[in-house]
Amino acid sequence: MENILFKHLDIADLEKLDVYVANGGYAALGKALKELAPAEVTGLVTRSGLRGRGGAGFSTGKKWSFIPKDVDTPKYLTCNADESEPGTFKDRELMVRNPHQLLEGIALCCYAIGAAKSFIYIRGEYAHQARVMEKAIEEAKEAGYLGRNIMGSDFSLKVVVHRGAGAYICGEETALLDSLEGKKGWPRFRPPFPAIAGLYAKPTVINNVETLCNVPHIISRGPEWFASIGTEKSTGTKVFSVSGHVNKPGNYELPMGVTARELLFEHAGGIWGGRRLKAFIPGGASVPMLTESDLDVRLDFESVMAAGSMLGSGGVIVMNEDACIVWATLNLSKFYNHESCGKCAPCREGTYFIVQILKALEDGHGLPGDVEKLRDVATNIDGRSFCALGDAAAQPVKSSIDRFHEEYEYHIAHRGCMVGRS
């Protein structure tokens, strides 16, 4: 399989502007500015079938088309580079190894939606990546690929890097907008959707880094070419971040629809320590766990959903048979408890109670009925908060109880763990 987003694996120094340009970089932008009307760019993206890579999988072209046309108001593109979903580290590599690919995608989107300004909201911990992006923006500006009258056209664009400061919730798109406006990152009620009233209450598109990195390739090589990769409804490639108990953790760009088995065993080097696979979380910490019996599930939006989970961010966390499921669920639940922004009571309070019950189980103080209590609390968070963080917090709990009920009961009956961890 040809590397598309991950061409930096084949071409040295692709992060440098001259190398990027020598390998066809900014040709898509030049083509769009010269030959295509903004609506035609959106049309090509829609026809390619590209869907958001941040987790929700919404049609990118459709999202762009919701931006009102012919209205005299500023519009914005915000690139979501907050990448804080546990187990996800693809945008980090995409930005550092090929920053101009992202900038070209940003420029194409801004041209399509009529935005003259774009923010890259990057998580605070990615200080190095922020510096790389800022340097690339300066270089692109000097070479005429950003700034005023790009490549001799009347399209102008300013791109600004905005650093977050350590809050998972800001990856949620409306919390991200509040954060970018200089407030606490609290999710907003929808509607209105950001396409109508987003940043500064102006029409705003929010796209993930990987989503935007696909755009130059779609414009250069055509929507049919793009749609020929992957599955019918999940087109293109996906960058999977594989971590945990595998021999070769890392990012792997593969066609949508690759099986979990191929990803874990052919690319990520198989299960760590020569042990058996116990569970894997296919789409970042926020989606239900799957087990060994799901290894032949195809990793695309539809197939993973049919298997009872979600493709999410494509961050695959792998656990071998030595991992205790109660311990792992406690670990993730602590994360959600810490990162709940506190706006909605079910999430704020529920994540706390989940951690308390799981801690008791893990410490050997679990009582009969605790598992039912856990499921009850998780069920009462799910779907009852403003944003998806609450839903996310419920998934590890519910899915691990569904699939590993006996491990929970063992913790209560034997005041300890069946895999000998605690």
Next chain:
Amino acid sequence: MGVTQAQQPGKARLLSEATRENISRIALNYDSAQSVVMPALYAAQEQLGYLPDQAIVEVAEILQLPPSEVGAVASFYTMYFRRPVGQHIISVCETLSCALRGAEGIMEHVRRKLNIKAGETTADGKFSLNSVECLGACDMAPVAMIDGEYYGNLTEEKVDEILMGLGL
């Protein structure tokens, strides 16, 4: 976006001219003064090492915002420090991917070496230790962020080497 630099008479200012100029320059990137709060707090923290109340008040003054709004932002995000921190800040990731690769042992080792708990600073003010959530570098688990740089595939020996390099 324009910002004001009005000085209150008779009150010593904490933020240097350089920091104030930096904030004015950053403000040009934004379409609202409030959007400048986060980068301005970073600029203030870079100069002072942390954000005392006076820094919050001065940032609010520069951006012509109520200090309460600037303070709310400073306390919401974990990367702004409202209390003095050590000269070196060690943040060990303990989220699942790192935990599966031995993060608990790494944390325990650092704790023993520094003789402090997560969230504390050594008595000599040299080191602060934090337990943090996923740093987005699970391919090099277990990972720590030390003074803003990532260190991956940590072992106890590697931690010793790094700490020695920092003067422990």
